[in-house]
Amino acid sequence: MARTDLMSRARSGDGEAFRALTEPHRRELQVHCYRMLGSFQDAEDALQDTMLAAWRGLERFDGRASLRTWLYRIATNRCLDVLRSARRRPAKQWDIPGIEPPEPTGLGEIPWLEPYPDALLDGAISVPLGPEARYEQTESISLAFVTALQILPPRQLAVLILRDVLGFHAHEVADMLDTSVESVKSALKRARAGMQRRLPVTTDREPPPAGNSPGEDAIVAKFVSAYESADIDAMVALLTDDVFLSMPPVPLEYRGRDIVARFFAPIFGSGRRYELVPTRANCQPAFGVYRHTPTGIHGSGLFVLALAGDRVCAMTAFEKTVLPKFGLPQSLPGAQ
Incomplete structure (x- = not known):
C-alpha cells in the first residue's frame, strides 16, 4: 500500500x-x-x-x-x-542479610539505571545514521555510555544523542527542540565536554573481544565457573586492576581489584551457591543470577559485564525485578 x-x-x-x-x-x-x-x-x-x-x-x-x-x-x-x-526511582539501601559490604570507594548518582535486553535491539541499532554521528551504535548503548548520559542536563543530553549518536543535522535538532541552531551548537559543546569528563579513560585499555566471539565466550565461561564454584581467586584473576563494580539502585560503588575482591569474599565465603544463566544486555555479556535456597533455586539479580581484552573491567549488578524483561524465569527447576 x-x-x-x-x-x-x-x-x-x-x-x-x-x-x-x-x-x-x-x-x-x-x-x-x-x-x-x-x-x-x-x-x-x-x-x-x-x-x-x-x-x-x-x-x-x-x-x-x-x-x-x-x-x-x-x-x-x-x-x-x-x-x-x-520523578525517578530513589536509591535503595543494601539489603543482603548477614553480609556487611566494605566501605565503598564512591556513591552512584543514577539509581534508576536499568539494563536493556539485546533481544530488543534487532533492527533498532542498525538504522541508517545521519552524517553527524560520532559514536558506534553498540558503544552508545553500553551501560558506561548510558550512565554518563544521565549526568548531563536534560537539554544537553537530548542534543548530544540527536547529533552525535543519531547524526541529525543541527537545524533538524533545533526544529525538534524549538530552539536556534546557535543554541544547539552551544549545548552540544558543553555536552561533549561533560561526556569527556564522565566516560572512563580507555586509551590504555585493550578493546573488548567481539560479541559472541570465541574470545568473549572464553572469558564468560571462566567467569561463570569461578562464580558458581565460589572461587574468589579465580574470579579476581579475571579482573582488571581498575575494575568497577556498581549495583543500582543501591548506590554503593567499588573501583579496584582489591576492594572488589573484599566485596565478594564474604558472599562467596558464606556458603551461598549460585547458578548463572547467560543472556545479553546493552551489547554486553550478562547473566541471570540464581541462588540455591531450601525452597528452590530463585532469581537474585542480573549481572552485566564489560570486558577489556581477556579481562573483566566492569560489573553492574541489577535487581531480580529485571529478569522477566530478559525472558528469564524467577526460579529455575530443580532443588538444592
Missing part, C-alpha cells in the same frame, strides 16, 4: 494504517527513549506516550520533515518532560 494512502487512512482514524506507518520506527524510538532516560521501564512508558501523542496529533504532521524525524521530535520532548519532572 502506498505511503500516501496509509497516511490518508491514518488521518481519517484507521488504527491499522497508523501502526503500519509507525511500526518500522518503534524499536529505534524505544532505544532512543532508553538512552535519554536510562531506565527500560521509563523508556517503555515514554514510547507509549509518544505513540499516543502521534496518533492524536497526526493532523498536525505537515510533511516538511520525514515521519521518522517527526516521531523523534515527539519522543525527545516526552523524555525531556520525564527528566524535568524528577
